[in-house]
Amino acid sequence: MRKDPIQLKWLFLGSLITNTGISFIWPLTTIYMHEYLHETLTVAGLVLLINSVATIIGNYLGGWLFDHWKPYETIVAGIVIATASAGALIFWHGWPIYAILLVILGLGNGIVVTCINSIATLVRSKQPSYVFNVLYFTSNLGLVFGSLVVGFILPLGIQYVFLTAFILFVLFLIVALLTFRNLNQAKQAIRRSKVTDTGDGRTREKLPIYLLLLMLFVAWVGYEQWQSNISAYMLHLGMTVRSYSFLWTVNAVLIVTLQPLLTHFDDYLLKHLRGRLYTGFFMFTGSFAILLTAKHYAFFILAMAVLTIGEVIAFPAVSTFVNERASYQEKGKYQGLVTMAASAGRAVGPLIGALIIESLSYPVLFIFCAAIVILATLAFILIGRGKRKPATDQK
Structure with missing residues (x-):
């Protein structure tokens, strides 16, 4: 069909x-x-x-x-x-x-x-x-x-x-x-x-999928700090609400500019899907490393740019990776898990960040966010390697 x-x-x-x-x-x-x-x-x-x-x-x-x-x-x-x-x-x-x-x-x-x-x-x-x-x-x-x-x-x-x-x-x-x-x-x-793609129609390569979902969850925990706690940090450093709002303008411009470019190179990126995921999530880590030393506004712009590029590279690739490995009987289930992982990260991210800030400090929060993303990514690289199932549902 x-x-x-x-x-x-x-x-x-x-x-x-x-x-x-x-x-x-x-x-x-x-x-x-x-x-x-x-x-x-x-x-x-x-x-x-x-x-x-x-x-x-x-x-x-x-x-x-x-x-x-x-x-x-x-x-x-x-x-x-x-x-x-x-x-x-x-x-x-x-x-x-x-x-x-x-x-x-x-x-x-x-x-x-x-x-x-x-x-x-x-x-x-x-x-x-x-x-x-x-x-x-x-x-x-x-x-x-x-x-x-x-x-x-x-x-x-x-x-x-x-x-x-x-x-x-x-x-x-x-x-x-x-x-x-x-x-x-x-x-x-x-x-x-x-229906015969996996015998009984169930997904076999579950470990790589669940490790990737963990990566997505912790990435959203980190991402939510930008939408909640980092604004207070910037105000603490003497910056304005307008300066913080402009960061989201940078985010929007980069997404609108880069996403069509990535779509143009879709065939190449599909052949290097794991590399795309590694690159995107490591850039997430890099954005929080920049925040550790950020005292001037330019560093916040740079950190947001790195974060956004990582987001554009990684997030759409998660659904693609999961789709390739999910059986035809369970496509909806696993796409649901993708959206659930993102929703869960958005739900608990601000709370986790606030607890770390109140108990410790902003630098500890940035280290924590970088650490959880890089550890989840390394687990995906080292443990979650599996043979790619033939994409027989593609044209």
């Missing part, structure tokens, strides 16, 4: 829409709960943690249902949950209903994100690595666009932020209902033709 179950442009548009929609809501959580609802920062942090747990549950459900139920109905259900919760937030955004709806939204979004990655495994016209690269680009583009626009909408009233997110989710629901209908047939066709 060479025909794609959906046109790639609709899959990429769906990724762009859902990430733009979610970026209208989650960055405002702490500010909105603290400044508007007058809850403590601890309560806001607890809500974010519960939201992350709901997202992880959604990641798992999305993968399991994709494999064992129907892909089309699964992603539609996820979009409906996200759409309904965003719509309810327009009218009910006081305490505690705001927190409850935010958690429900996290569940729906977790299902959707895993399904989008799982659908990429059904594509026949392009290498899965190409699709994962573009999906990573569209997801980041959506997050950048949403984060920029929300600043202009918020002064009009918080209900307009939720209304905009709701409209975007409705748009994605319409796209899915009209263009995703062939997913079930594609999944069944592949299952019938490929």
